[in-house]
Amino acid sequence: MQMEKKTALLIVEDDLELRRQLRWALEDDFNVFEASSAEEALSVLMSEFIDIVTLDISLGTSQDDRSGMELLRHIQETYPEVKVIMVTGHSERELAIEAIGCGAIDYYEKPIDLPEFRIVLQRAAYVQSLEKENRRLARLLAEQSQLERIIGNSPQMLEVFDVIKKVAPTDATVLITGESGTGKELVARALHSLSPRQQGPFVAINCGAIPDTLLESELFGHEKGAFTGAHARKLGKFEIANGGTIFLDEIAELSPSLQVKILRFLESRSFERVGGNETIRVNVRFIAATNRKLEENIHDGSFREDLYYRLSVIQIHLPPLRDRGDDIVLLANHFLRLYNQQFKKRIWGFSDSCVQIMKRYRWPGNVRELENRVKRAVILSSNKYLSPEDMGFGSAQGTPKYDGGLRAALDEVEKRMVEHALSLYDGNISKASAFLKVSRAHLYDLLKKHGLERQNFRKGKFCETN
Numbered sequence: 001m002q003m004e005k006k007t008a009l010l011i012v013e014d015d016l017e018l019r020r021q022l023r024w025a026l027e028d029d030f031n032v033f034e035a036s037s038a039e040e041a042l043s044v045l046m047s048e049f050i051d052i053v054t055l056d057i058s059l060g061t062s063q064d065d066r067s068g069m070e071l072l073r074h075i076q077e078t079y080p081e082v083k084v085i086m087v088t089g090h091s092e093r094e095l096a097i098e099a100i101g102c103g104a105i106d107y108y109e110k111p112i113d114l115p116e117f118r119i120v121l122q123r124a125a126y127v128q129s130l131e132k133e134n135r136r137l138a139r140l141l142a143e144q145s146q147l148e149r150i151i152g153n154s155p156q157m158l159e160v161f162d163v164i165k166k167v168a169p170t171d172a173t174v175l176i177t178g179e180s181g182t183g184k185e186l187v188a189r190a191l192h193s194l195s196p197r198q199q200g201p202f203v204a205i206n207c208g209a210i211p212d213t214l215l216e217s218e219l220f221g222h223e224k225g226a227f228t229g230a231h232a233r234k235l236g237k238f239e240i241a242n243g244g245t246i247f248l249d250e251i252a253e254l255s256p257s258l259q260v261k262i263l264r265f266l267e268s269r270s271f272e273r274v275g276g277n278e279t280i281r282v283n284v285r286f287i288a289a290t291n292r293k294l295e296e297n298i299h300d301g302s303f304r305e306d307l308y309y310r311l312s313v314i315q316i317h318l319p320p321l322r323d324r325g326d327d328i329v330l331l332a333n334h335f336l337r338l339y340n341q342q343f344k345k346r347i348w349g350f351s352d353s354c355v356q357i358m359k360r361y362r363w364p365g366n367v368r369e370l371e372n373r374v375k376r377a378v379i380l381s382s383n384k385y386l387s388p389e390d391m392g393f394g395s396a397q398g399t400p401k402y403d404g405g406l407r408a409a410l411d412e413v414e415k416r417m418v419e420h421a422l423s424l425y426d427g428n429i430s431k432a433s434a435f436l437k438v439s440r441a442h443l444y445d446l447l448k449k450h451g452l453e454r455q456n457f458r459k460g461k462f463c464e465t466n
C-alpha cells in the first residue's frame with residue numbers, strides 16, 4: 001500500500017513556547033517546519049515544498065523584521081499554491097480581514113484551542129490537496145493534447161517519434177534541430193510530457209528574443225542590487241524550472257560569455273545568480289533547439305565546440321515539411337478540421353489542384369506556414385473546397401510584371417518576400433528579419449519603402465509582441 005505523504009506545515013511564530021506546543025500537537029498529522037521570523041520563513045519556503053503556512057500576524061514587531069502582512073503578500077506572490085492561515089490577537093480583527101483580502105485562506109484568533117486549530121488546518125489541507133489534484137489533471141489533459149498535436153506518418157517522422165519515446169523518460173540533454181516552423185518546440189514539450197518530470201514545470205526561453213545583457217539574469221536570476229534597476233532578488237529560469245525541463249530556443253544566438261556559463265551549468269548542474277556568490281544547484285532537464293547548422297557556427301568561431309558536444313548527446317532532427325511527402329496533406333487536413341471548428345466553418349477539403357500545388361511547394365516556413373495559410377483560407381474562403389487562390393497560391397506565385405523593367409520586377413519580388421515573411425510570423429519583426437536574413441533596421445526600412453504596416457499582419461490573439 002502506498003503511504004500518503006503528510007501535508008507540509010510551516011509554523012511562523014516568534015513565541016518559542018507556542019511554536020513548540022504547536023509542533024508537539026500537530027506532528028502526528030503534519031510534517032512540521034518552524035520559523036521564528038519572516039527571514040527564516042522565506043528560507044524554509046525556498047528549500048522545502050510547503051503546503052500550508054500558519055502565520056502570526058503580529059510577527060516581528062521587533063524593529064528589523066518584516067511584518068506578518070508583508071510576508072503574507074510575498075508568499076501570495078511567490079508561492080501562490082501555498083495556503084496561509086493568519087493567527088491573530090483578539091484586537092486584530094481588522095488586520096485579519098485585510099489578510100483574507102490579500103489571499104489568506106482563513107484566520108484564527110489567539111488563544112489557540114488545539115483541537116479546533118487542528119480542524120482549521122485539516123480543512124486548509126483538504127482545499128490544498130483538491131487544488132493540487134485539479135492542477136495535476138489540468139496539466140495531464142494539456143499534455144495529452146500536446147502529444148496528439150504532433151501529426152505525421154512519413155517514415156522520417158515515425159523515426160522522430162521513436163526517438164522521442166526512447167529519450168523522453170531519461171534525463172539526457174537533447175538538441176533539436178530543424179528549419180523554422182518544423183515543430184521543434186512541439187517536440188520539446190512532448191519530451192517533457194512523456195518524462196517522469198511531467199508534473200514539474202516546462203520553462204521555455206527564446207535566446208534570440210532577449211538582449212544579451214538581460215538574458216543572463218533571465219536565465220540565472222539576480223541578487224538585489226546586482227545592477228541598476230535590480231530592486232529585488234529575482235529567480236532565473238533555471239531555478240523556476242527546478243524539478244522540470246528547461247527549453248532554450250535559438251541556442252545559436254547565445255553570446256560567447258553565456259555559452260561558457262551554460263557549459264558550466266551542464267557540467268556541474270549549478271550556477272550563481274548575477275551579483276551573487278551563492279552556488280545554486282538545481283535538478284533540471286536541458287533541451288536546446290536551433291534552426292541553424294551549428295557546425296557552421298563552430299567553423300566560423302561563433303559557437304563553442306565543447307558546448308556543442310555537451311548539447312548534442314542526443315540530436316533530433318526535424319525534416320523540412322517539403323521532404324515529408326504525404327504528411328503535407330495530412331497536416332493540411334488536420335489544420336482544416338481545427339480551424340473549421342474554431343471559426344465555425346464547414347469547408348470540406350482542398351481542391352485537386354490545390355493539393356498538387358501543396359505537394360510541390362517548397363514550404364520555406366514549414367508547418368507554421370502551412371498552418372497560417374490554412375487558417376487564413378478557412379477564415380476568408382466561402383468555397384466548399386479550398387482553391388490555390390484561397391491558400392495564397394494565386395497570382396502571387398506567378399512571374400512579376402515585366403513592364404517596369406528589371407528594377408521594378410526586383411522591387412516587386414522584394415515586396416512580396418517582405419509580405420510573406422511578415423504574414424508567416426504574424427508581424428513579428430525579429431522573426432521576420434531572421435527569416436529574411438536582414439537586420440531589423442533594414443526590415444523597418446523595407447516596410448517604409450513598400451508602404452507596408454506590420455500591424456496588418458497581426459492575427460488577433462495569435463499575434464506575438466516583440
Ligand SMILES: Nc1ncnc2c1ncn2[C@@H]1O[C@H](COP(=O)(O)OP(=O)(O)OP(=O)(O)O)[C@@H](O)[C@H]1O
Nearest residue numbers: 149150151179180181182183184185186291367368
Ligand atoms: N507535426 C506537427 N503536427 C501538428 N502541428 C505542428 C507540427 N509541427 C509543427 N506544428 C505547429 O506549427 C507551429 C510551429 O511549430 P513550432 O513552434 O514547434 O516550430 P519551431 O520549429 O519551434 O519554429 P521556430 O524555429 O520558428 O521557433 C506550431 O503552431 C505547431 O503547433
Ligand SMILES: [Mg+2]
Nearest residue numbers: 184185249289
Ligand atoms: Mg520555436
